[in-house]
Amino acid sequence: MRDADRRSVDIRALCDMDEGVLSPQIFSDEAIYQLELERIFARSWMLLCPELQIPKPGDFFTTYVGADRVIVVRQRDGSIKGLLNQCRHRGNELVRPDSGNARMFTCSYHGWSYDLAGNLRNVPHEDIVFPHGFDKAPWGCGAMAQVQTYKGLVFGTWDPTAPPLEEYLGDAAWYLDIVLDRFEGGLEPMGGVNKWVIKANWKIVAEQFVNDMLHPEQTHVSAFMASIPPDADMSQMQMPTTGRQFTSPNGHGLGLWTDGPILDITVGHRARTWFMEDSYPAAVARVGKARADVVASHMNLFPTCVMFAGFNHLRVIHPTGPHESEIWTWQLVPTNAPADLKKEWATNVQRAFGAGGLFEADDSAVWAGVQRTLRGVIGRRLPFNVQMGDRENKGPDPDYPGRVTQRAYSEVAARGFYQRWADMLTCETWSEIDEAAKSREGVRQ
Ligand code: FES
Numbered sequence: 001m002r003d004a005d006r007r008s009v010d011i012r013a014l015c016d017m018d019e020g021v022l023s024p025q026i027f028s029d030e031a032i033y034q035l036e037l038e039r040i041f042a043r044s045w046m047l048l049c050p051e052l053q054i055p056k057p058g059d060f061f062t063t064y065v066g067a068d069r070v071i072v073v074r075q076r077d078g079s080i081k082g083l084l085n086q087c088r089h090r091g092n093e094l095v096r097p098d099s100g101n102a103r104m105f106t107c108s109y110h111g112w113s114y115d116l117a118g119n120l121r122n123v124p125h126e127d128i129v130f131p132h133g134f135d136k137a138p139w140g141c142g143a144m145a146q147v148q149t150y151k152g153l154v155f156g157t158w159d160p161t162a163p164p165l166e167e168y169l170g171d172a173a174w175y176l177d178i179v180l181d182r183f184e185g186g187l188e189p190m191g192g193v194n195k196w197v198i199k200a201n202w203k204i205v206a207e208q209f210v211n212d213m214l215h216p217e218q219t220h221v222s223a224f225m226a227s228i229p230p231d232a233d234m235s236q237m238q239m240p241t242t243g244r245q246f247t248s249p250n251g252h253g254l255g256l257w258t259d260g261p262i263l264d265i266t267v268g269h270r271a272r273t274w275f276m277e278d279s280y281p282a283a284v285a286r287v288g289k290a291r292a293d294v295v296a297s298h299m300n301l302f303p304t305c306v307m308f309a310g311f312n313h314l315r316v317i318h319p320t321g322p323h324e325s326e327i328w329t330w331q332l333v334p335t336n337a338p339a340d341l342k343k344e345w346a347t348n349v350q351r352a353f354g355a356g357g358l359f360e361a362d363d364s365a366v367w368a369g370v371q372r373t374l375r376g377v378i379g380r381r382l383p384f385n386v387q388m389g390d391r392e393n394k395g396p397d398p399d400y401p402g403r404v405t406q407r408a409y410s411e412v413a414a415r416g417f418y419q420r421w422a423d424m425l426t427c428e429t430w431s432e433i434d435e436a437a438k439s440r441e442g443v444r445q
C-alpha cells in the first residue's frame with residue numbers, strides 16, 4: 001500500500017459522528033485496515049497480558065500488537081519488556097511457544113541469540129562469518145517504547161510520545177476498577193488462554209463491548225432461556241432495566257446493569273451469592289456502593305481490550321485483516337474466593353463466553369452476519385445508523401463520573417469509539433488527537 005493510496009481515503013467523510021452516520025466501508029477496506037495498523041495499533045496502549053501470566057524472571061508470553069508479533073518478558077529485576085518477536089537476521093519468529101521460561105531467545109533458523117532485554121548476544125561461527133569483527137549492539141530486537149502495569153494488567157505501546165498509561169485510561173480507570181479493585185487480594189487467571197477466530201472486522205467485535213446492552217434480549221434470547229435454572233423463580237427472570245452507559249473522550253466505553261438475573265444465568269447461583277452477598281460488604285468498603293452494586297458490565301478500552309465485571313472475563317481482539325479477527329480470553333477469579341468456587345466460576349463463564357460458549361456462539365453468528373453483508377457492492381454503499389440516544393442527557397450523575405447516560409441502552413459510547421477511531425487515523429500527533437477531543441467537549445453527541 002502506497003502512502004498516496006492511504007491518504008486518498010477520506011476518513012472524516014466515512015465517519016460522521018455529529019450526525020451518527022457510518023460508512024460500512026470502514027469494516028471492509030484493505031487500505032483503511034493498513035492505516036489502522038499504523039495509526040492505531042502501533043500508537044495506542046495495548047493490553048499485553050495479565051501480570052500473573054509472567055510472574056518470575058525469564059517468564060515470557062507471546063502475543064500480537066496489531067499484526068506485529070510480540071514477546072512479553074519478565075526481566076531479572078522484575079520489570080517487564082515487550083520485544084518484537086522477530087529475528088534481526090532474516091526475520092524468523094524468534095519465539096514460537098505461547099509461553100514459557102527462558103534465559104536466552106535463540107532463533108531456530110541460523111541460531112542468533114538474544115538476552116531477555118532483546119540485546120543480540122551470540123552469532124554462531126562469529127569469527128568465521130564476520131572475520132573483521134561485528135558490532136552486535138545495533139542489532140537487538142525492537143523493543144516497545146513503553147510498558148506499564150495497571151492493577152495486575154500489562155499494557156505496552158510502540159509510541160514513545162504516547163501519553164502515560166493512566167492518562168490514556170483517563171476517567172475509564174474508575175470503571176475498570178469495578179473489576180480490578182473489588183476484591184481483597186485482586187484477581188488471578190484460571191484455565192489458560194482461550195483463542196478463536198471470528199470472521200468479522202475487529203471494530204464490529206469491539207463496538208459490542210463499548211456500547212451494546214441492547215442486543216442481549218434479541219441475540220441471546222435462546223441462550224437466556226436455555227440457561228434459566230430449573231428451580232428458578234420465573235418472576236425474577238426479567239431482563240435488567242437499571243443501568244448506565246459511559247463514554248470517554250479517549251474512545252473507551254462501558255455499559256453496566258445494577259439489576260437482573262444475568263449472574264444466576266451465567267456464573268451460577270453460588271458464585272452470584274458470593275459476589276453480590278458474601279463479598280459485598282468488603283466490596284462496598286473497597287470501591288464504594290455505586291461500583292459494588294454493579295451486577296454485570298461490559299467495557300472496551302480503546303482499541304481492543306475488553307473487560308466484563310461480574311463474569312471477571314478479560315479479552316483482547318487481535319485484527320488479522322479487514323474481514324477477520326482473533327479473540328484471546330483470560331478467565332480471572334477473585335484470589336480470596338474459596339478454591340472450589342473459583343473453579344465453578346471459571347467453568348460456568350467458559351460455558352457462556354468461551355470459544356464454544358452458548359452466548360459467544362450467538363455473538364459470533366451476528367458478527368459474521370454483518371461481515372457477510374459487506375462482501376456486496378451495494379451493501380458497502382448504504383450508511384449505518386449510529387444515532388440511538390443522541391439527545392439524551394450525559395450527566396452529571398451523582399454516582400458515576402464522566403459522561404454517562406441514565407440508561408444502559410444508547411449509542412453514545414459507540415459514537416465516542418468511532419470518533420476516537422477517526423481522530424487517530426487523521427491526526428499526526430497525540431497533541432492533535434487531544435485537541436480534536438477537546439474541541440468537541442460540550443458538543444452534543
Ligand atoms: S533468521 Fe534468525 S538467525 Fe537467521
Ligand SMILES: [Fe+2]
Nearest residue numbers: 215216219363
Ligand atoms: Fe453478546
